[in-house]
Amino acid sequence: EIVLTQSPGxxxxxxxxxxxxxxxxxxxxxxxYLAWYQQKPGQAPRLLIYGASSRATGIPDRFSGSxxxxxxxxxxxxxxxxxxxxxxxxxxxxxPATFGQGTKLEIK
Amino acid sequence: xxxxxxxGGGLVKPGGxxxxxxxxxxxxxxxxxxxxxxxxxxxxxEWVSYISSSGSTIYxxxxxxxxxxxxxxxxxxxxxxxMNSLRAEDTAVYYCARDGYGVDYWGQGTLVTVSS
Numbered sequence: 001e002i003v004l005t006q007s008p009g010x011x012x013x014x015x016x017x018x019x020x021x022x023x024x025x026x027x028x029x030x031x032x033y034l035a036w037y038q039q040k041p042g043q044a045p046r047l048l049i050y051g052a053s054s055r056a057t058g059i060p061d062r063f064s065g066s067x068x069x070x071x072x073x074x075x076x077x078x079x080x081x082x083x084x085x086x087x088x089x090x091x092x093x094x095x096p097a098t099f100g101q102g103t104k105l106e107i108k
Numbered sequence: 109x110x111x112x113x114x115x116g117g118g119l120v121k122p123g124g125x126x127x128x129x130x131x132x133x134x135x136x137x138x139x140x141x142x143x144x145x146x147x148x149x150x151x152x153x154e155w156v157s158y159i160s161s162s163g164s165t166i167y168x169x170x171x172x173x174x175x176x177x178x179x180x181x182x183x184x185x186x187x188x189x190x191m192n193s194l195r196a197e198d199t200a201v202y203y204c205a206r207d208g209y210g211v212d213y214w215g216q217g218t219l220v221t222v223s224s
Contacts, residue, residue: 035210037153044203044214045153051209088153092210095167097143099153 002027002091006100012108019076021103023089028069030093036065036074037088039102045088049074081107110134110213112204117218124194124222130187130204130215138162138182141207144189146200147217154200157189158207172198194222 003026013019023034032052037045047056049065052072062077076083084107089100116128128144143158157168157178166178177190187204199222204215 037211044217045211046214047210047212049210050212054209056210056212090153090155090210092207095158096169097155097158099155102152 001096002029002094002098004089004091004098004100006087006089006103008103009101010104010106012106013079014108015079015081017079019074019079019083019105021074021076021087021105023067023072023074023100025070025072025091029072029091032068033091033093034065034067034072035090035092036063037090038083038085039088040085048087076105079105110206112206112213112215114202114204114215114218117202117220119221119223120194121224122195122222125190125192126194126220128189128191128202128204128218128220132185132187132204132206135206137180137185142180142187143205143207143211144178144187145203145205145211145214146198146220147203148197148200151200156202159187191220194220196222198222 005024007022034052036049039045053065064075066073086102086104088102111133113131144156159166159178175193179188201217201219203217205211206213
């Protein structure tokens with residue numbers, strides 16, 4: 001099973017700042033089958049990024065993903081108030097699919 | 109538009125059983141792999157099981173193997189999760205999910221509480 005470790009656990013930033021979230025895998029993720037999700041309290045997760053760097057339908061271009069192999073990054077270029085939430089990475093290239101433990105992005 | 113609507117959650121005693129259902133609409137259900145993913149209160153996401161579009165390929169997390177059974181009825185556009193021998197640690201919101209590139213659609217979730 002591929003273990004995903006996200007860092008930091010909590011990130012405190014202000015609106016307008018840039019956010020950089022990290023996801024490290026215990027072994028190489030097949031074909032960059034790495035996704036990022038956003039989850040707000042009381043809601044289901046929402047797909048932001050798939051294939052490590054492709055934005056899902058309707059996702060603003062301030063969200064971008066990068067990386068390959070074992071190291072992946074989600075960047076939010078300029079934080080909007082609605083971006084403060086919990087973010088999860090997931091690898092879906094190997095069974096079982098696994099999630100990282102999440103990064104909470106909070107308002108500073 | 110794509111909709112996934114779960115039902116069947118509730119309160120059950122340890123050792124009991126529940127059957128979750130997911131009604132899908134807005135897409136060709138028989139074209140997609142489907143998954144169940146759960147989230148314990150205040151915790152992260154845990155993938156539980158997936159089933160291929162035809163139902164011929166099934167995979168379970170080790171934590172539920174031998175206790176849970178996933179199935180689908182493509183004629184009824186429905187996904188199911190039969191949960192037996194439930195434990196306190198199975199308490200969670202259970203999401204029905206469509207597997208595209210990543211999980212591209214999620215249901216609203218149904219809460220399963222295992223408690224005496």
